[in-house]
Amino acid sequence: MHFLEIQDIHKKTGSDFELLPVSFCVEQFRKLAIAGESGSGKSTLVKIIGGLAQPDGGQVLFEGVRVKGPEEKLMMATPGMAYLSQHFELKENYWVEDILNYSNQLTEASSRELFDICRISHLLRRKTHQVSGGEKQRIALARLLVNTPRLLILDEPYSNLDLITKNILKDVIRDVSEQLKITCMLVSHDPLDILPWADEVIVMKGGKIMQQAAPEVIYREPVNDYVAGIFGKYNLLPAALVKALGGKATAETFVRPEQLQVVEKGGVKGVVKAVHFVGYGYDVQVQVENMLLSVRAADNGFKAGNTVRVAWRA
Numbered sequence: 001m002h003f004l005e006i007q008d009i010h011k012k013t014g015s016d017f018e019l020l021p022v023s024f025c026v027e028q029f030r031k032l033a034i035a036g037e038s039g040s041g042k043s044t045l046v047k048i049i050g051g052l053a054q055p056d057g058g059q060v061l062f063e064g065v066r067v068k069g070p071e072e073k074l075m076m077a078t079p080g081m082a083y084l085s086q087h088f089e090l091k092e093n094y095w096v097e098d099i100l101n102y103s104n105q106l107t108e109a110s111s112r113e114l115f116d117i118c119r120i121s122h123l124l125r126r127k128t129h130q131v132s133g134g135e136k137q138r139i140a141l142a143r144l145l146v147n148t149p150r151l152l153i154l155d156e157p158y159s160n161l162d163l164i165t166k167n168i169l170k171d172v173i174r175d176v177s178e179q180l181k182i183t184c185m186l187v188s189h190d191p192l193d194i195l196p197w198a199d200e201v202i203v204m205k206g207g208k209i210m211q212q213a214a215p216e217v218i219y220r221e222p223v224n225d226y227v228a229g230i231f232g233k234y235n236l237l238p239a240a241l242v243k244a245l246g247g248k249a250t251a252e253t254f255v256r257p258e259q260l261q262v263v264e265k266g267g268v269k270g271v272v273k274a275v276h277f278v279g280y281g282y283d284v285q286v287q288v289e290n291m292l293l294s295v296r297a298a299d300n301g302f303k304a305g306n307t308v309r310v311a312w313r314a
């Protein structure tokens with residue numbers, strides 16, 4: 001028996017979108033990320049998994065038991081699962097502590113540990129209108145976790161958060177999955193949220209799974225330009241050019257900018273067209289034959305018009 005089994009679930013929403021039959025399994029304690037462009041069906045999929053949307057067909061088995069949709073049950077919640085959406089609600093003007101204690105099944109020591117993990121221990125004696133948006137979100141998460149779910153579904157938890165607040169929540173989510181041993185499913189379209197966190201990634205497009213693989217495989221061996229583009233800049237190079245650059249390929253290959261470098265000798269000659277600062281280095285656009293290559297450089301020793309050599313980074 002798998003921890004979670006999605007069997008051919010499908011759903012038509014509105015007039016022009018259909019989640020096509022989707023099947024996959026998730027094992028306990030794995031971290032699964034669901035990526036894809038806006039409107040690709042990520043939320044529709046995780047809402048069905050969480051029992052918050054009714055599929056037109058197929059079924060979800062959670063620990064071997066079929067998950068009921070909203071048309072089949074009175075309570076929205078699915079026992080053992082928690083769903084945090086970007087549109088979470090936290091009632092105004094309540095003590096944070098009271099919100100958390102309501103339905104709390106944990107011992108005092110476990111509650112303290114959970115509130116520490118969620119970085120909210122210092123907020124317990126405040127009212128819900130006296131905390132920031134990021135703090136509210138961590139309180140909403142803790143409120144779900146006091147019910148000791150075994151599966152946590154996080155639907156775009158990082159949207160609308162500044163980078164500092166987002167990084168705190170990222171640490172919280174990592175600690176929740178690793179220290180509290182909760183299986184997590186995360187919906188996001190940001191590669192920086194997904195690649196360092198996930199054990200496995202599913203990429204959706206137009207209601208279909210485009211690729212399902214480990215982050216390294218998704219990033220280095222995307223099945224098509226859509227998957228490649230979701231995870232950052234890429235060059236799609238013919239095998240002959242990859243070989244001339246010093247790499248290995250038998251067919252057209254997706255090559256990330258950091259797989260290429262500007263060198264003194266060897267490689268292939270090209271002309272710099274533009275240089276952009278990207279924080280962790282420079283993105284140097286080099287015209288090689290009829291292709292514009294994106295090449296990563298550590299420092300900015302280039303100007304548009306320079307003739308340079310591009311080679312495979314060893």
Ligand SMILES: Nc1ncnc2c1ncn2[C@@H]1O[C@H](COP(=O)(O)OP(=O)(O)OP(=O)(O)O)[C@@H](O)[C@H]1O
Pocket residue numbers: 013014015016017036037038039040041042043044045189
């Ligand atoms: N209740 C609904 N009624 C009609 N159409 C819907 C409904 N919910 C979603 N849709 C449509 O289904 C498609 C998929 O939506 P969904 O929210 O699953 O995508 P998503 O990948 O999660 O997008 P985003 O990243 O923007 O949240 C979209 O075209 C959306 O407009």
